[in-house]
Amino acid sequence: MTAPTTADAASATTGRVCMFNAPVEVPKAGHVAWAVQVRGDRDHWVWGSFNVKEAWIRGGTWSGVRASFNPVWNRKNHRWENYTRYRCVTTRDGNARNAQVAYQAVRKRGYDLLSNNCLHMSMAVFKGYSSALRRDGRLPSATGKRPNAYFSDTLSGAHWERIHRMP
Secondary structure, eight states: OOOSOSOGGGGGTOEEEEEEEETTTSTTTOEEEEEEEOTTOTTOEEEEEEOSSOEEEEEEOHHHHHHHTOOEEETTTTEEESOOEEEEEEESOOOHHHHHHHHHHHHHHOOBTTTBSHHHHHHHHHHHHOHHHHTOTTSOOOTTOOHHHIIIIIHHHTTOOOOEEOO
16 A cells, blocks of 8 residues: 655645546546545545545545545456555645635535536545645646546646555
8 A cells, every 4th residue: 555645744744645446337538536635644534536426525534535545346347346456646735624624615506517526526625625736737627637637637737745556
């Protein structure tokens, strides 16, 4: 299991966010979910997802995050499916309560494939969590973007950490 932070000593003064990607979940587009670290707590996270059927949120340890997003082996197609990779970034700030408020606001608007989907929610939560991410011009609006492309290309351009493979 890859450690959730690059510098445990910095966890009290910095924030940490991770985006999880399920590249084959929605054909040609993919699916993403989010996790944010509770600042000041070495191993307390809040995470969730949003799709046509449901929106959910949980809290707990990094092990709990990983267990929620563990991929499953599709015997018929001979491939890992669901969330198969993630990437993270450390922020100068972070407020898990603000992230939860952003989650509730997006959820209340209801799912819409083009204007309020999994990528919109993930980015709203990240930008609610961190003013540094909110002001980062390298993280454009999710509208019109495919989750897979945003995960691979946009986050790379914003200097997020390398992609970690799961399981």
